[in-house]
Amino acid sequence: MRRSISQKNRRAAWLGLLPFLLFCLAFEIVPILLLIRDSVFSKAGTLTMSNYKQVLAPLYLKSFWNSIRLSGITALIGTVAGLFIGYSIYRWPSQRIRNLLITLSDVTTNFAGAPLAFAFIIILGSNGLVTQFFLKSLGLKIYPAFSIYSFSGLILAYVYFQLPLMVLLIIPAFGGIKKEWRESATNLGADTSAFWWHIGLPILAPSLIAGFVLLFANAFGAYATAYTLTGSRLSLVTLQIGFTITGEVLHDPGIGQAMAILSLIIMGTSIGIYRLAIIRAERWNRH
Amino acid sequence: MDISRKSKPTASQIIFITLFLLYMIIPIIATYVFSIATRWDRSILPEGYTLQGYRDAMKNPYFLITLKNSLVLSFGSVLVSLLLIVPTVYWVHLKVRLAKPLLDILMILPFGIPGVVLALALVQVYNFAPLNRSPVLLTSAMVVFTMPFMYRSVSNNLEAIDIPTLTEAAQSLGANTIDILVKVIIPNILPGILSGSLLVFATVFAEFTLARLIVGAGFKTFPMLLVEYTRKDGTIAAGLSVISFTIAWIVSLLILWVGGKGMKTSQDVIKAH
Amino acid sequence: MAYLSLTNISKNFENVVAVKDFNLNIEKGQLVSFLGPSGCGKTTTLRMIAGFEIPDTGTIFLDGVDISNIPPNKRDIGMVFQAYALFPNMNVRENIMFGLKMQRRPKDEMIRRAENVLSLIRLENTAKRYPHQLSGGQRQRIALARALAIEPRVLLLDEPLSALDAEVRVVLRGEIRRIQSDLGITTVYVTHDQEEALSISDVVVVMNNGLIEQVGSPQEIYRKPNTRFVATFIGTANEFHGFVSDSSHVQCDEINIYSTRVGKLATGVKVVLLVRPENVEIYDQPPGRDTQNVFEGKIDTITFHGAITRLGINASGKIITADVSISSRAPVTHNQHVWLSFDPEYCQVMAE
Ligand SMILES: Nc1ncnc2c1ncn2[C@@H]1O[C@H](COP(=O)(O)OP(=O)(O)OP(=O)(O)O)[C@@H](O)[C@H]1O
Numbered sequence: 001m002r003r004s005i006s007q008k009n010r011r012a013a014w015l016g017l018l019p020f021l022l023f024c025l026a027f028e029i030v031p032i033l034l035l036i037r038d039s040v041f042s043k044a045g046t047l048t049m050s051n052y053k054q055v056l057a058p059l060y061l062k063s064f065w066n067s068i069r070l071s072g073i074t075a076l077i078g079t080v081a082g083l084f085i086g087y088s089i090y091r092w093p094s095q096r097i098r099n100l101l102i103t104l105s106d107v108t109t110n111f112a113g114a115p116l117a118f119a120f121i122i123i124l125g126s127n128g129l130v131t132q133f134f135l136k137s138l139g140l141k142i143y144p145a146f147s148i149y150s151f152s153g154l155i156l157a158y159v160y161f162q163l164p165l166m167v168l169l170i171i172p173a174f175g176g177i178k179k180e181w182r183e184s185a186t187n188l189g190a191d192t193s194a195f196w197w198h199i200g201l202p203i204l205a206p207s208l209i210a211g212f213v214l215l216f217a218n219a220f221g222a223y224a225t226a227y228t229l230t231g232s233r234l235s236l237v238t239l240q241i242g243f244t245i246t247g248e249v250l251h252d253p254g255i256g257q258a259m260a261i262l263s264l265i266i267m268g269t270s271i272g273i274y275r276l277a278i279i280r281a282e283r284w285n286r287h
Numbered sequence: 288m289d290i291s292r293k294s295k296p297t298a299s300q301i302i303f304i305t306l307f308l309l310y311m312i313i314p315i316i317a318t319y320v321f322s323i324a325t326r327w328d329r330s331i332l333p334e335g336y337t338l339q340g341y342r343d344a345m346k347n348p349y350f351l352i353t354l355k356n357s358l359v360l361s362f363g364s365v366l367v368s369l370l371l372i373v374p375t376v377y378w379v380h381l382k383v384r385l386a387k388p389l390l391d392i393l394m395i396l397p398f399g400i401p402g403v404v405l406a407l408a409l410v411q412v413y414n415f416a417p418l419n420r421s422p423v424l425l426t427s428a429m430v431v432f433t434m435p436f437m438y439r440s441v442s443n444n445l446e447a448i449d450i451p452t453l454t455e456a457a458q459s460l461g462a463n464t465i466d467i468l469v470k471v472i473i474p475n476i477l478p479g480i481l482s483g484s485l486l487v488f489a490t491v492f493a494e495f496t497l498a499r500l501i502v503g504a505g506f507k508t509f510p511m512l513l514v515e516y517t518r519k520d521g522t523i524a525a526g527l528s529v530i531s532f533t534i535a536w537i538v539s540l541l542i543l544w545v546g547g548k549g550m551k552t553s554q555d556v557i558k559a560h
Numbered sequence: 561m562a563y564l565s566l567t568n569i570s571k572n573f574e575n576v577v578a579v580k581d582f583n584l585n586i587e588k589g590q591l592v593s594f595l596g597p598s599g600c601g602k603t604t605t606l607r608m609i610a611g612f613e614i615p616d617t618g619t620i621f622l623d624g625v626d627i628s629n630i631p632p633n634k635r636d637i638g639m640v641f642q643a644y645a646l647f648p649n650m651n652v653r654e655n656i657m658f659g660l661k662m663q664r665r666p667k668d669e670m671i672r673r674a675e676n677v678l679s680l681i682r683l684e685n686t687a688k689r690y691p692h693q694l695s696g697g698q699r700q701r702i703a704l705a706r707a708l709a710i711e712p713r714v715l716l717l718d719e720p721l722s723a724l725d726a727e728v729r730v731v732l733r734g735e736i737r738r739i740q741s742d743l744g745i746t747t748v749y750v751t752h753d754q755e756e757a758l759s760i761s762d763v764v765v766v767m768n769n770g771l772i773e774q775v776g777s778p779q780e781i782y783r784k785p786n787t788r789f790v791a792t793f794i795g796t797a798n799e800f801h802g803f804v805s806d807s808s809h810v811q812c813d814e815i816n817i818y819s820t821r822v823g824k825l826a827t828g829v830k831v832v833l834l835v836r837p838e839n840v841e842i843y844d845q846p847p848g849r850d851t852q853n854v855f856e857g858k859i860d861t862i863t864f865h866g867a868i869t870r871l872g873i874n875a876s877g878k879i880i881t882a883d884v885s886i887s888s889r890a891p892v893t894h895n896q897h898v899w900l901s902f903d904p905e906y907c908q909v910m911a912e
């Protein structure tokens with residue numbers, strides 16, 4: 001008797017989740033599933049890959065190439081620079097300054113979007129402060145070799161939020177390198193570079209890979225910064241999908257759906273790699 | 288020769304940190320100064336200072352409208368998020384622990400969905416009145432988009448306190464269910480609820496992608512006004528950027544202050560821009 | 561000159577005196593233990609030998625050469641840490657070969673030596689495993705093997721067993737001693753476990769507050785402690801406070817104890833007299849007339865310790881601890897009236 005009551009209770013307890021589950025279904029799961037369905041069905045209702053074939057057109061292929069390149073380059077810069085800056089912060093003697101720098105990273109990594117883009121226009125736009133300073137004081141023309149409204153400019157603006165994110169991700173990983181490993185290595189005859197090459201970097205590697213893919217996904221999904229800086233001058237996946245929604249450029253909606261699903265796959269893969277790398281990173285600490 | 292800290296920073300440490308600080312701070316300072324500069328393209332320092340940009344911004348009829356819209360949207364999203372997510376997380380922690388893995392997946396999923404994709408999916412499904420292109424649909428999208436922040440803050444807080452023991456202790460002292468919730472549980476998870484709310488607020492206030500793509504011109508938000516002005520008037524755009532930056536700073540510092548315990552975990556920082 | 565010699569070593573951290581006026585000579589092939597309470601400077605001394613800390617004053621000679629200015633990665637001194645010391649990203653063989661790799665030894669030699677040290681610690685079949693796949697005891701044996709692989713001139717061990725279970729500790733310390741004497745490697749072993757130090761060492765160095773209290777063989781340290789600290793830190797002892805009444809007697813309150821160990825202490829000097837529990841004899845009947853230092857008492861507490869039983873005997877208000885082997889005498893009971901005696905040979909006397 002008691003058992004059946006408790007089972008009933010348990011079933012009733014699941015009912016408590018209903019509002020949330022319904023909300024998720026309505027605004028997260030079902031729309032995405034329908035998007036997947038629509039991307040592989042034609043208007044007549046037959047299964048077709050034609051939407052995906054259309055993505056192979058140079059314009060869209062180019063946008064994938066640009067997005068992947070932009071995400072890859074800024075993730076790489078963020079990872080490498082973040083490694084050195086994170087280590088410098090980690091080893092900074094004063095706890096107060098360390099906390100201050102971590103707080104700064106915390107805030108600035110969220111400074112993506114229009115305000116950030118505009119800040120870069122102010123300093124590096126064609127009439128920007130630094131641009132003008134270089135031109136008038138040093139006689140150096142940085143335009144048109146560099147332009148904040150182009151690919152190179154996007155790299156600079158993206159690294160602004162990628163770098164502090166990497167710093168935040170990597171600092172805890174340094175804490176995982178035990179002092180004993182450093183001393184054992186020294187004791188066995190290793191100098192500083194041998195320690196980092198044979199032990200430090202291999203131990204950090206999973207964290208670095210996790211950081212890299214997370215930064216990659218972070219950049220790949222970004223929209224506002226790129227939209228503010230480049231408008232329609234540069235073709236990126238998120239910008240193209242945006243155009244299919246606003247109808248600014250005449251598009252077949254099917255192409256937008258296919259691009260959206262492909263970016264979900266890219267994001268999903270990145271996050272999958274991220275999870276695997278994190279599991280791997282935690283293994284070192286299972287001592 | 289060891290990994291522990293020395294009493295003085297090394298030269299390379301100082302160089303890296305200085306470059307980092309310059310990179311992180313110059314754009315922000317430049318925006319603040321630019322917003323009050325008269326002219327600043329012929330000299331290192333501005334030629335004069337004025338608040339004209341702010342006056343012009345406020346004269347724009349859209350200034351107050353967009354500010355109001357963004358505040359309504361932000362507070363609305365926080366409210367829905369609180370009503371929907373906090374009770375669910377609490378319920379799962381207390382009664383249906385089996386559902387925790389499901390919750391983990393559902394709550395973290397939005398991290399993997401770019402804003403444009405979410406916007407596309409929602410716009411296509413809800414293409415009928417009254418939901419289509421409505422602030423209500425936008426609020427729902429914002430709640431989904433910021434779900435991971437609210438979830439992590441509240442869930443971490445719940446993990447940190449031992450709810451069953453607290454509940455039993457309160458029960459043994461004669462408290463009823465409502466008493467327990469109001470006097471014991473909520474005060475204990477208030478820091479998590481607060482920092483989650485602040486994160487949701489800041490994110491929604493600054494969110495441009497969903498607002499532009501889901502409702503567009505029909506319900507103009509503050510970031511949309513800002514983007515518009517970046518193409519029209521630099522000084523006003525700078526003024527609006529300063530307002531955004533300042534709100535972001537204040538909210539971040541509030542979160543740190545509320546959190547007290549220390550830094551957010553790196554997971555909390557992940558954010559689809 | 562001794563093989564490893566530390567002369568006038570001192571080390572301060574900010575305002576903490578970690579090691580002071582440390583002088584020690586270690587002969588080739590000896591196993592020397594540093595024994596002392598937490599914070600007494602054992603680790604600091606060991607780290608100065610390894611080169612991880614620089615002494616404020618003094619010199620360290622190894623094989624007649626001053627090594628004070630040689631960096632730690634060039635000293636050719638092996639070290640085994642308390643825990644966490646294996647590199648987690650390398651398997652057992654790679655860990656063991658790491659030191660040899662740093663010396664750029666040929667590959668086949670590295671593999672051969674790795675096999676040798678693995679068989680030395682009897683873990684041949686773990687070569688391919690990673691540290692997280694090993695038990696704590698296995699990890700420490702691998703750490704030992706790794707330190708031995710480079711054939712260091714001196715082996716340093718800093719509480720290598722303190723993170724392990726009691727049972728594993730006993731097995732492993734025997735193993736360490738066996739390997740150490742097989743290889744004849746000069747070894748310094750830090751521990752705060754006196755049983756460990758006494759059971760495996762050639763020489764024990766008892767330290768307290770950064771100073772050496774006594775250096776001697778385990779037997780000397782145990783039987784003839786030079787200071788009250790050593791006597792009470794090692795084993796247990798009954799303490800009697802009093803003064804020297806003549807060249808072979810100490811007066812403690814009402815009782816007068818005969819001791820052959822008063823030595824050169826002058827009459828009237830305030831002293832403490834120490835008797836270990838195993839040197840207290842117990843009798844059911846009054847012992848014969850020729851027995852010295854006989855007192856009467858009542859059994860107050862009885863604690864069973866396995867091989868021995870520890871008695872607390874109330875002798876006119878003072879509790880005296882005595883260890884007896886129950887199997888060799890009639891059973892004792894609570895409140896039983898007994899006689900006890902101290903052998904004058906084992907009554908340590910030292911100035912307060
Ligand atoms: N790096 C350091 N900075 C400041 N003080 C230190 C440092 N290392 C050791 N000390 C201090 O020096 C003294 C001796 O420390 P040491 O580590 O040598 O003790 P120990 O005998 O090894 O103790 P334990 O048995 O606890 O390991 C202690 O008071 C300790 O606090």
Ligand SMILES: [Mg+2]
Binds near residue numbers: 602603604
């Ligand atoms: Mg120590």
